[in-house]
Each structure stands twice: as C-alpha cells, then as structure tokens.
Amino acid sequence: MSPRPWWRKLGHGSLLLVATVYCVFPIYFMLVQSLKTAQEDVFGNPLIVLNPTFENFEELFQQSGESHGYVGRALRRSYPVLDWLENTIIVFAGSVAVTLVVSLLAGYALGRLRPPGFRWWRRLIFASYVVPHTILFVPLYQVIVSLNLENNLLALLVVYPTLAVPFCVWIFSAYFQNLPRAVEESALVEGASRLTAFFRILLPMSKPVVVAAGIFALGTIASDFTLASILLLDAHNKTIPAGLATMEVALDELLAVAGINLMAIPVVLICAVFARGYVRGLTAAMVEGA
Amino acid sequence: MGRARDIRLAYLLLAPALLLLLTALAYPVGWEVWTSLTDLSPVNDHPTSFVGLDNYRRLSGDPAFWRAAANTVAYAALTSAVKLALGLGLALLLARPFRGRALVFLAIFLPWAYPASVSVIGWYWTLSPPIPTAYSVFMGNMKYAVDGALGGGAWAFVSVTLFNIWRGSSFIGIFLLAGINAVPPELFECAALESKSAWRRFWLVTVPLLKPFLALAVFLALTTAFADLANVWMLTAGRIVYPVLGTHAYWLAIHGGQFGPASALSLTLAPFLLAVLFVLFRMFDPPDQERA
Amino acid sequence: MAQVMMKDLNKKYDEVHAVKDVNLHIRDKEFVVLVGPSGCGKSTTLRMVAGLEEITAGEISIGDRIVNDLPPKDRDIAMVFQNYALYPHMTVYDNMAFGLKMRKFPKTEIAKRVGEAAEILGIQELLKRKPRQLSGGQRQRVAVGRAIVRHPQVFLFDEPLSNLDAKLRVQMRVELKRLHDRLETTAIYVTHDQVEAMTLGDRVVVMKDGWIQQVGEPLELYGHPANRFVAGFIGSPSMNFVEMTVADANGALWADTPGLRVKVPPASAARLGPYKGQRVTLGIRPEDLRVATGADAADYSFDTVVEVVEPLGSEILLDLKAGPNVIVARVDPTVRAKHQDKMRLSLHPERVHFFDNKTELAI
Ligand SMILES: Nc1ncnc2c1ncn2[C@@H]1O[C@H](COP(=O)(O)OP(=O)(O)OP(=O)(O)O)[C@@H](O)[C@H]1O
Ligand SMILES: [Mg+2]
Numbered sequence: 001m002s003p004r005p006w007w008r009k010l011g012h013g014s015l016l017l018v019a020t021v022y023c024v025f026p027i028y029f030m031l032v033q034s035l036k037t038a039q040e041d042v043f044g045n046p047l048i049v050l051n052p053t054f055e056n057f058e059e060l061f062q063q064s065g066e067s068h069g070y071v072g073r074a075l076r077r078s079y080p081v082l083d084w085l086e087n088t089i090i091v092f093a094g095s096v097a098v099t100l101v102v103s104l105l106a107g108y109a110l111g112r113l114r115p116p117g118f119r120w121w122r123r124l125i126f127a128s129y130v131v132p133h134t135i136l137f138v139p140l141y142q143v144i145v146s147l148n149l150e151n152n153l154l155a156l157l158v159v160y161p162t163l164a165v166p167f168c169v170w171i172f173s174a175y176f177q178n179l180p181r182a183v184e185e186s187a188l189v190e191g192a193s194r195l196t197a198f199f200r201i202l203l204p205m206s207k208p209v210v211v212a213a214g215i216f217a218l219g220t221i222a223s224d225f226t227l228a229s230i231l232l233l234d235a236h237n238k239t240i241p242a243g244l245a246t247m248e249v250a251l252d253e254l255l256a257v258a259g260i261n262l263m264a265i266p267v268v269l270i271c272a273v274f275a276r277g278y279v280r281g282l283t284a285a286m287v288e289g290a
Numbered sequence: 291m292g293r294a295r296d297i298r299l300a301y302l303l304l305a306p307a308l309l310l311l312l313t314a315l316a317y318p319v320g321w322e323v324w325t326s327l328t329d330l331s332p333v334n335d336h337p338t339s340f341v342g343l344d345n346y347r348r349l350s351g352d353p354a355f356w357r358a359a360a361n362t363v364a365y366a367a368l369t370s371a372v373k374l375a376l377g378l379g380l381a382l383l384l385a386r387p388f389r390g391r392a393l394v395f396l397a398i399f400l401p402w403a404y405p406a407s408v409s410v411i412g413w414y415w416t417l418s419p420p421i422p423t424a425y426s427v428f429m430g431n432m433k434y435a436v437d438g439a440l441g442g443g444a445w446a447f448v449s450v451t452l453f454n455i456w457r458g459s460s461f462i463g464i465f466l467l468a469g470i471n472a473v474p475p476e477l478f479e480c481a482a483l484e485s486k487s488a489w490r491r492f493w494l495v496t497v498p499l500l501k502p503f504l505a506l507a508v509f510l511a512l513t514t515a516f517a518d519l520a521n522v523w524m525l526t527a528g529r530i531v532y533p534v535l536g537t538h539a540y541w542l543a544i545h546g547g548q549f550g551p552a553s554a555l556s557l558t559l560a561p562f563l564l565a566v567l568f569v570l571f572r573m574f575d576p577p578d579q580e581r582a
Numbered sequence: 583m584a585q586v587m588m589k590d591l592n593k594k595y596d597e598v599h600a601v602k603d604v605n606l607h608i609r610d611k612e613f614v615v616l617v618g619p620s621g622c623g624k625s626t627t628l629r630m631v632a633g634l635e636e637i638t639a640g641e642i643s644i645g646d647r648i649v650n651d652l653p654p655k656d657r658d659i660a661m662v663f664q665n666y667a668l669y670p671h672m673t674v675y676d677n678m679a680f681g682l683k684m685r686k687f688p689k690t691e692i693a694k695r696v697g698e699a700a701e702i703l704g705i706q707e708l709l710k711r712k713p714r715q716l717s718g719g720q721r722q723r724v725a726v727g728r729a730i731v732r733h734p735q736v737f738l739f740d741e742p743l744s745n746l747d748a749k750l751r752v753q754m755r756v757e758l759k760r761l762h763d764r765l766e767t768t769a770i771y772v773t774h775d776q777v778e779a780m781t782l783g784d785r786v787v788v789m790k791d792g793w794i795q796q797v798g799e800p801l802e803l804y805g806h807p808a809n810r811f812v813a814g815f816i817g818s819p820s821m822n823f824v825e826m827t828v829a830d831a832n833g834a835l836w837a838d839t840p841g842l843r844v845k846v847p848p849a850s851a852a853r854l855g856p857y858k859g860q861r862v863t864l865g866i867r868p869e870d871l872r873v874a875t876g877a878d879a880a881d882y883s884f885d886t887v888v889e890v891v892e893p894l895g896s897e898i899l900l901d902l903k904a905g906p907n908v909i910v911a912r913v914d915p916t917v918r919a920k921h922q923d924k925m926r927l928s929l930h931p932e933r934v935h936f937f938d939n940k941t942e943l944a945i
Contacts, residue, residue, distance in 0.1 A: 012383070012388070015383055016383060016388075016390075016394050019379075019380055019383055019394065019397070019398060020393075020394055020397040020398075022456075023397045023398050023400055023401050023456075023460060024397050024400060026401070026409070026412075026413060026416070026456065027400060027401070027404055027409070029416060030409070030412040030416065033416075041423050042423055046423065046425035098310075101306075102306045102307045102310055103307065105303040105304070105306060105307065106303060106304050106306070106307035106308075108303060109299070109300040109301070109302075109303035109304045110300070110304070113296045113297065113299060113300035113303070114300070115296075115297045115300035115301060115304075116297070118300075119575065121304065123571055123575075125307065125308075125311065126567075126571075127564060127567055128311055128315050129509070129510075129513045129563075129567075130513065130560050130563035130564050130567060131315055131318075131319050131560065132322075132536070132539075132556040132557060132559055132560055133516075133517075133520065133536075135322070135539050135540065135543045135549075135552050135553065135556050136318045136319070136322065136556075138318075138321075138543065138549065139317060139318035139319075139321035139322060139325075140314065140318045142318075142321070143313060143314065143317055143318065147313075158310070158313065158314055159314050161310055161314075162310060162311055162314040162315055165307055165310060165311065166311075167510075169307060173576075174576040177576045178576060180665060180667070182663040182664070182665055182667035183667045183668075183669060183670075185632075185634050185654075185661075185663070185667070186661065186663060186667040186668075186669075186728075187669070187680070188633075188634065188653070188654040188655060189632055189633075189634070189654045189655070189657075189659060189660065189661045189738075190655070190660070190680055190681035190684055190728070190732075191655040191681050191684035191685050191732075192655060192680075192684050193653070193655060194299075196684070200680075201669055204671045205669065205670050205671045207671070219402055219403060219405075219461075222405035222406070222407060223405055223406030223407050223457075223517065223521075224407055224521075225406075225407035225408075225410065225411070225521040226520050226521055228407070240408065241405070241407035241408050241411070244408060244411055245411070256411070256415070257412060257415075259408070260408040260409065260411060260412045263405060263407075263408050264404050264405050264408055264409065267403065267404070267405050268400065268403050268404055271399065271403035272396055272399070272403065275395065275396060275399050275403075275464075278399075278464070278468075279464060279467055279468045279471065280468075280471075282465060282468035282469075283468040283469070283471045283472045286468065286469065286472065286502060286503060286506075286574075286576075287469075287472035293636055
C-alpha cells in the first residue's frame with residue numbers, strides 16, 4: 001500500500017473526530033450535569049462545569065429514609081438508593097449468569113450434539129425475538145403472580161434472560177458448530193469424560209465467546225426499564241432504572257442524573273474492560289476457524 | 291458415544307432454555323393470541339366472550355390503525371436503515387489500524403454500553419427539561435418548532451428516534467467491526483488490485499463478505515426499534531401520543547381497558563417480522579461444516 | 583502394549599456405508615498403516631478404534647478386552663490428529679500433562695514423564711509456550727509428545743504429517759519410525775500418502791470405498807498387488823495399465839492390442855490360459871520398463887514415440903505412446919530423448935501383471 005496523501009489522512013481524521021463526538025457527546029452532557037450545583041445548572045453554561053461537585057452523588061447516598069428538606073413548599077422525598085444499587089447488582093449479575101449458563105448448555109447441545117432438526121430448534125429460539133413486547137406485560141404479570149414472585153427480584157431473573165438468551169444461544173451454537181471437534185475429541189481420548197472435557201477444555205478455550213455473550217446480555221438487560229418498573233413495585237425493591245422513574249424529576253433533576261451515572265459508570269467500565277474480547281468473541285462465533 | 295445417548299443429552303441441555311422461554315414468552319404470547327379473539331376488558335360488566343376475528347376486522351376498518359401501521363413501518367425501516375448505514379460507516383472507519391484506534395473504538399462502543407434504561411431517561415429529560423435549566427429555553431424552542439411542523443408529540447417522538455439511532459448505530463458498528471475483523475486482509479488487498487473504484491470494491495467485496503453480519507444486524511435493528519420508545523412511554527405514562535402500533539396498543543389496553551383489540555393490534559406486526567426473519571436466516575445460518 | 587482385533591466391522595452413517603466388513607488383526611508392537619484415497623473410510627475405522635465413532639456392527643478388541651461399549655477414556659489409547667488438536671489455552675507442558683492429570687498421576691511422575699517425552703522429541707525449550715507460539719513442526723512434536731507420555735497400549739495417528747511441508751514431512755516420518763522402534767507400542771496410522779505407508783508400515787492395509795483391498799507387508803503389496811486398484815495405488819508414478827486381448831500364436835500366449843504386442847511371460851501363461859480370446863488388463867510399472875538394447879528379447883519389446891520428457895535428476899520420466907496407448911517409463915538419466923523421438927522399450931518379463939477385466943483381481 002502506498003502512503004496515503006495528506007488530504008486522505010485529514011479526511012479520515014476529521015471523520016474520526018465527528019464519529020467520536022457523535023458517540024460521546026450525549027454522555028458527556030449527562031456527566032457534566034451530574035457534577036453541577038443547582039445554581040450552575042440553572043444559570044451556567046450547559047456544556048461545561050465550572051465548579052464540579054460530587055454533592056449530587058453524596059446526596060444520593062444520604063438517604064436514611066426520611067424526607068430531607070423542602071424546596072419552596074414541596075417536600076423533597078428521599079430514596080433508598082443504596083437498596084436500589086444492591087438490587088441492581090443482584091439482578092444484573094444473576095440475570096447474566098442465568099443467561100450464560102442456559103445459553104451455553106443449549107448452544108452446546110445444538111452446535112455439538114446436533115439433535116435431529118437442530119437447525120430448526122435454533123431458529124425457533126431465535127425467532128422468539130419477533131414476539132411483540134408492547135402489551136406482553138399483562139400476561140407476564142400473571143405468570144409472575146402464579147410463580148409467587150410478585151414484587152420479588154427473582155421475577156427479573158426469570159424474565160431478563162429471555163431478552164438475551166436467543167441471541168446468546170445463536171452465538172454459542174454457531175461457535176460450537178464451527179469449532180473443529182478434534183480438540184474436544186483429543187481430550188476424550190486423553191481420559192476426560194464429556195463433562196470434564198467441556199469444563200477443562202472447551203469452556204476455557206471459548207473465553208472470548210463467553211465474554212461476547214456476557215457483554216451482550218449485560219448490555220441488553222441493562223437497557224430494560226419497562227419490565228423493572230412493572231414487576232417491582234415496592235420502593236425498596238427497585239433496581240436503579242425503575243427507581244429513577246419514581247423520582248420527582250421536577251425537584252430532583254440533578255439527583256436523578258447523578259443516579260443515572262451511578263448505574264451507568266460500572267456497567268460502562270465492565271463493557272470497556274471486555275470490549276476487545278467482545279469483538280473477538282463475536283468474530284469467533286460467526287466465522288469458522290477465526 | 292452412542293448417538294441415541296447424545297440426542298437425549300442434547301434435549302436435556304436444551305430444556306432450561308426452552309423452559310425459560312416457555313414460561314416467560316410462550317404463555318404470554320398464547321394469552322395475547324387468545325385475548326385478541328375475545329372482548330376481554332377489566333371494565334366489562336359481562337363475562338368475557340369469544341368474538342373470533344372481530345377485533346382484527348374492526349382494526350382493518352379503522353383509519354387510525356392504518357396510520358399507526360404506516361408510521362410503524364416507516365419508523366422501523368427508517369431507523370434500521372440509518373442505523374445500518376451509520377454503523378457500517380463507523381465499522382469501516384475503524385477497519386484499518388491507526389494511532390488512537392483503541393480510544394475511538396471505545397468511544398464508539400460507549401452509546402451501546404451506556405445502559406439505555408437510564409440513558410434514555412437522561413436523554414429524554416435533556417431534550418424536554420422538566421425544570422428551567424441553562425439550556426431549557428433552547429430546547430423549548432426546538433420542541434415548539436418541531437411540534438408546530440409535525441404535530442403534537444412529534445418532538446418527543448423525534449428525540450426518542452434519534453436516541454434509538456444513536457445507540458443502535460453503536461451496536462451495529464461494533465458488530466460489523468467483528469465481521470470486518472474476520473475478513474482476511476489479503477481479500478481487501480486483492481480487491482484493491484482488481485478494482486480502482488472504492489465504491490465498487492465496497493459493493494463487490496465488503497458487503498458480500500459481511501453478509502451474515504449485515505443480515506443479523508438488520509434483524510436485531512428491526513426488533514429493537516421500538517424498545518426505547520416503550521421505555522419512554524412507560525416513563526412518561528404515555529405522554530408521547532405520536533401513534534405507532536405499540537403505543538397505540540398501550541393506549542387501548544391501559545387507558546381504554548380494551549385488552550382484546552390491544553392484543554390484536556400488537557400481534558399484527560409479528561407475522562411480518564417472522565417473514566423477514568426467515569428470509570434473513572438463510573444469510574446468517576452457520577454453514578454446514580463437514581468434519582475433516 | 584496390545585494387539586487390536588477388528589471383526590466384521592461396519593459403519594453406516596445415514597446415507598453412507600463408510601466401512602464395510604473390515605477384518606483386521608493387528609499384532610502386538612506392530613505398526614500398521616491404513617492407506618487409501620480420500621473418503622475410503624480409513625479415518626472412520628480409526629475413530630471407531632478410538633471410540634469416537636459408534637460401531638454399527640462388528641467387534642473391536644484391544645488387548646483381550648472387547649471395547650465396543652467402552653468410552654474413549656477407558657480404552658487406554660492415544661491419538662494424534664491431523665490438525666494436532668492441541669489445547670490452545672494451555673502451555674505445552676500442560677498439554678502433555680493433561681492425560682496424566684486425568685489419570686491422577688502424582689505430580690513428580692507427571693514432571694518426569696513429560697520431561698522424558700520432551701527430551702525424546704527435542705522440545706524441552708518449548709514447554710512454557712502456548713500452542714499458537716509454535717511452528718507447525720513444533721506443534722506436531724507436541725502432539726506426538728502428548729501421545730507418548732501416557733505409555734498407552736495403542737497409538738492412533740490420523741494423517742499426522744499432512745499439514746507439514748514436504749521436507750519436514752520426510753524428517754518427521756523418519757523420527758516417527760525411530761520412535762516406534764524405540765517404544766515398540768502398537769500403532770495404527772492413517773494416511774493417503776502411499777510413500778508414508780510404505781516407509782512406515784510393518785504392514786499396510788489398502789482401503790477403497792469402505793472395503794479392505796489388501797493387507798500385507800509393503801514389498802508384498804508392491805510386488806504382488808491383489809487387484810488392479812492396489813497395483814495402481816501403490817507405487818509412484820503409478821503402474822501402466824493397457825487393455826489387451828489374450829491370443830494364441832506360435833504355440834505361446836500373446837497379449838495384443840493395436841500398437842502393442844508382447845508375449846505372456848511363461849510364469850503367467852498357465853493362469854492366463856482360461857482367458858484365451860478374452861480381454862484382460864496388463865499392468866507394468868514404469869520402473870520395469872527400459873530402453874531396449876540388442877540383447878533384449880524381441881518378444882518383450884515394443885515401439886513407442888516420445889511425447890513428454892521429465893528429467894528428475896536421478897532418473898527421467900518419459901511419457902510415451904505405443905499406438906493409441908499412453909505409457910510412462912522411468913529410465914536412466916543418461917537416456918537422451920526428445921519430443922517425437924522413436925524409442926523401442928523392453929519390459930521386465932517377471933514383473934508383468936495381469937488383471938481380470940471384470941473382477942479387477944490379479945490373475
Ligand atoms: N459424520 C459423518 N456423517 C456422514 N458421513 C460421514 C461422516 N463422517 C464421514 N462420513 C463419510 O464416510 C466416508 C468415509 O469417511 P472417512 O473420514 O473415514 O474418510 P477418509 O478415508 O478418512 O478420507 P480422508 O482421506 O479424506 O480423510 C466418506 O464418504 C464420508 O463422507
Ligand atoms: Mg480422514
């Protein structure tokens with residue numbers, strides 16, 4: 001390849017700049033707001049923060065349960081943010097774990113053991129994405145009630161995986177289908193049982209794909225807001241997104257934005273750490289021998 | 291390694307996934323299908339009766355339905371196309387190594403990684419600030435202008451659409467990058483020797499090689515097109531009145547208590563999505579591989 | 583160390599009958615090579631011995647045990663795969679130690695055995711590396727090392743050298759042979775390369791379409807192929823075949839076809855008697871032809887025209903035409919020939935083969 005002329009480089013560079021700004025700006029904007037005092041929020045420049053403060057974040061956690069003052073004549077309620085945080089961690093970690101286990105098993109079955117019609121099983125599972133979610137929550141609520149999981153975090157552990165499982169099953173089964181069998185067979189000959197071969201050989205060598213599926217599951221689950229707010233009613237039982245929706249935005253805007261970042265930052269960090277693995281895993285799953 | 295035993299094991303391993311999908315999806319969908327054939331409503335004083343295809347028949351005569359359907363199709367097609375185009379652009383930008391690529395890569399990953407459940411709230415509040423802030427006057431003017439041009443609720447609708455595109459293009463960009471990584475660089479180099487026109491190369495080499503990824507991306511874009519809208523709808527308790535099938539169904543069910551028609555309404559799209567999916571399956575099904 | 587017996591072994595996939603009535607007795611310490619064209623069922627046979635493929639019918643025993651229903655891990659075998667099948671996430675050491683760990687060997691014993699194997703194969707320096715940091719040849723050694731640390735009863739090789747370049751292949755071939763001489767473990771080796779088969783095997787099994795064609799020592803296969811397929815498969819360049827009519831003339835049998843007429847050597851004459859007036863296939867290896875001199879009997883000589891000359895250094899391959907029949911001859915490098923030259927060839931009377939046209943069996 002000949003060196004590219006300067007104008008091509010400049011073009012590429014400016015496109016990169018545009019893309020980066022396009023992707024980052026909205027998040028930057030929210031982050032900036034969460035670092036502002038109420039004063040600056042109303043009167044300052046919306047794009048920058050001159051006196052960054054963590055007071056919004058601190059306030060989030062100062063929720064001993066009682067009201068904490070008045071704005072004008074309105075009572076500012078307080079929110080059990082720590083409970084929400086804990087719930088969120090439980091629900092997210094649990095749902096991702098359930099998703100991974102369930103999809104790994106199914107993916108192995110479809111990609112490796114290939115029961116008759118495995119292709120149609122896989123398609124059927126994937127086709128569950130066409131289900132219209134619009135008013136599904138009405139019967140879904142009935143299911144949850146009949147499982148005695150009303151207002152229980154476990155309800156989300158049943159419902160959330162359904163959002164990610166179809167895609168993850170697809171990824172895993174495509175991956176196992178493409179993966180040469182010899183490595184696993186070699187382990188069998190060496191003295192491993194099927195189970196041992198799966199845990200000692202197949203799983204460790206499939207780490208990127210597990211990461212890819214896990215990140216997809218996390219991203220998908222973390223984007224739900226509707227189900228959480230419908231299925232978790234008790235104020236102490238909410239996840240952060242569901243809880244934020246109950247805030248009096250008119251009064252607590254900055255607090256809410258801080259809450260957004262509180263949840264988002266750990267998720268983003270996890271995603272960032274595994275970002276390379278995510279791409280590598282998707283590649284490995286979709287392309288044989290990659 | 292008895293084949294029969296393998297098959298039994300396969301069904302055993304499939305069971306948890308199927309069970310999960312059955313409880314959390316199959317029953318609700320069954321309920322919805324059944325309900326769409328009845329006049330079920332919490333405000334009924336008479337027992338629910340079976341009405342056959344009445345709900346569907348009534349819908350097909352309702353101009354509001356057709357408008358919502360048109361909006362829905364236009365919305366899904368438009369957002370998916372834009373997401374795909376932007377995503378492909380982002381992926382191609384990152385295709386070749388350059389200094390700082392890791393950072394740009396993370397930046398592009400960010401919109402999707404940033405949890406939509408909360409970012410959509412932030413986005414919505416930012417675009418329709420509930421209290422006076424430094425930028426709320428500007429936003430108010432925007433809203434006024436857009437609503438004035440497109441009708442009430444348009445601004446909220448447009449803003450959520452933009453959010454959906456913003457986030458979706460990030461997902462598709464990263465997804466297609468995974469596809470591009472799988473293409474051996476020799477192929478691109480070979481193509482560069484074959485044809486001088488970058489445009490032809492793009493259509494003759496890049497697109498066919500990425501076909502399975504593109505097909506999967508199209509489908510995921512279509513099915514997730516309405517997720518953010520639903521989120522905002524919940525958040526604002528239905529303040530977005532711009533009619534698409536989903537919101538219209540909510541409206542009928544929650545405000546009108548008409549579960550039958552609402553179910554019928556929300557089911558109308560499923561067959562079309564299914565049809566699209568079956569066309570796309572052929573492009574991204576993993577090929578049958580003979581073992582060596 | 584053990585013998586391996588296959589009795590009426592059959593394998594049917596849904597549509598393919600891949601292995602048909604295979605009967606084979608592999609003796610203790612023997613190195614047996616299965617060879618045949620692609621798709622002939624050699625891998626399938628090997629994988630049934632390994633337990634990776636279900637047996638449709640028949641019986642396999644290793645040592646004194648019938649292993650039909652034994653999972654691979656209990657068969658006490660080791661296998662080397664074509665793509666080496668190393669565990670990508672483990673170091674070379676762990677790759678080699680895996681089988682021993684599975685069998686709960688003590689740590690010191692594992693270290694000792696891996697060390698020994700590494701020394702035999704000359705890979706001591708690589709023990710800490712991951713497979714992707716190795717060259718093809720090194721991976722190959724690791725795969726072999728993994729097989730030998732366990733001192734299994736039987737080694738199974740499925741085309742272990744076919745991913746190596748030509749030079750390395752020859753080198754590894756010699757090493758494998760030396761290794762077998764040293765370890766004396768029963769080995770079954772699958773390849774489609776007949777040179778590998780001839781050089782490595784104590785005995786060679788030629789397969790085609792799922793059937794065993796012939797079992798024998800390499801030179802036996804070369805000298806006395808049981809049928810036309812084996813005759814053509816073993817030897818390179820392969821044997822020349824010419825369809826001819828057996829005719830009686832001057833009190834002797836002659837094989838005759840336009841452009842080519844030779845006497846049936848006395849050794850074959852008795853067996854060819856019943857074929858008088860019928861068509862048979864004559865087979866003669868390129869190396870059993872030479873440029874005729876005055877001393878050669880005219881009965882075994884014929885005229886040809888040179889088509890292509892391929893000098894290989896130590897010898898010359900000539901593509902010739904005798905009438906319409908194409909014939910390849912392998913001659914001394916001193917022979918001067920060029921396109922369209924006329925040339926009289928003479929064949930080695932003891933090394934002429936005849937095959938029945940219908941059954942393709944040697945006559
Ligand atoms: N899993 C399978 N399902 C169906 N048919 C199979 C399967 N494995 C092998 N076969 C068929 O069985 C026959 C024998 O295959 P096998 O792998 O034993 O051939 P081979 O002699 O090892 O060939 P090669 O030299 O190409 O490796 C072939 O026709 C093949 O297509
Ligand atoms: Mg084979």
